[in-house]
Amino acid sequence: MSLTSSSPSPVVLVLNGPNLNLLGTREPEVYGAHTLADVENMCRETAAELGLSADCRQSNHEGELVDWVQWAGREQAAGRLIGAVLNAGAYTHTSVALHDAVKGAGLRMIELHISNVHAREAFRHHSYLSPAAAGIVVGFGVEGYPLAIQGLHRLATAAAHGA
Ligand code: CA2
Numbered sequence: 001m002s003l004t005s006s007s008p009s010p011v012v013l014v015l016n017g018p019n020l021n022l023l024g025t026r027e028p029e030v031y032g033a034h035t036l037a038d039v040e041n042m043c044r045e046t047a048a049e050l051g052l053s054a055d056c057r058q059s060n061h062e063g064e065l066v067d068w069v070q071w072a073g074r075e076q077a078a079g080r081l082i083g084a085v086l087n088a089g090a091y092t093h094t095s096v097a098l099h100d101a102v103k104g105a106g107l108r109m110i111e112l113h114i115s116n117v118h119a120r121e122a123f124r125h126h127s128y129l130s131p132a133a134a135g136i137v138v139g140f141g142v143e144g145y146p147l148a149i150q151g152l153h154r155l156a157t158a159a160a161h162g163a
Helices: 034-048 062-077 089-091 096-105 141-161
Strands: 011-015 053-058 081-087 109-111 135-138
Touching: 011 034, 011 062, 011 141, 034 109, 034 141, 062 081, 062 096, 081 141, 109 141, 135 141
Parallel strands: 011 053, 011 081, 081 109, 109 135
Antiparallel strands: none
16 A cells, blocks of 8 residues: 555546547548547547546447536536547537537537548538537547647646636
8 A cells, every 4th residue: 555645637538429439440531540549549648748647438329428428527527527528420410419418517628520520511510519619629630639638638727727
C-alpha cells in the first residue's frame, strides 16, 4: 500500500457512435486507415500529456450513448470529468435524443467528425448536436481527436478559472 495518496486524474470521455467500430476496415478514402483501437490509443496519449485519463467507449445503440452522456454530465458536475468528445456518427443527423441528453446533462461536449461533413451529401450537413456543442472539430481525419481533447481541456481550464 502506498503511504501517499493522490487524487485520480480528471477524465475526458471519448464517445464514438454507430459503425465507428469499422474504422480502418472499409472506406479508407473517407475515414483513413487507422482502426478505432488506434484512435483510442491516440486519445489516451493526448490525455496523458495533459494530465488527464481518457475513457473511450463506442456503441452502435442510441440509448446506450444517451446513458453515457447522462453519466458524463453527473461526473462533470462532481468535478471528476472535464467533458466529452462525441463522434455520434449518423446519429448526429437524426438524434433529438442525443441533443436533449447533452443539453439536459449540462455536458461540455466537443462534436467531432473525421470527414468534412459539409463537403459530403446534403443529409450530412445538418447536425442536431451542434447547438448543444461547446466546440466542433470537423474534417481533420482522426487527428481531430487529439485536437478536440486539447480544445476541450482549454475550455474546461478556462471555465475553472472563471473565464
Ligand atoms: O465523419 C465522421 O466522423 C462521421 O461522423 C462518420 C459517420 C457519418 O455517418 C457522419 O456523417 C460523419 C459514419 C461512421 C461510419 O464509419 C465507418 C468507418 C469505416 C467503414 C464504414 C463506416
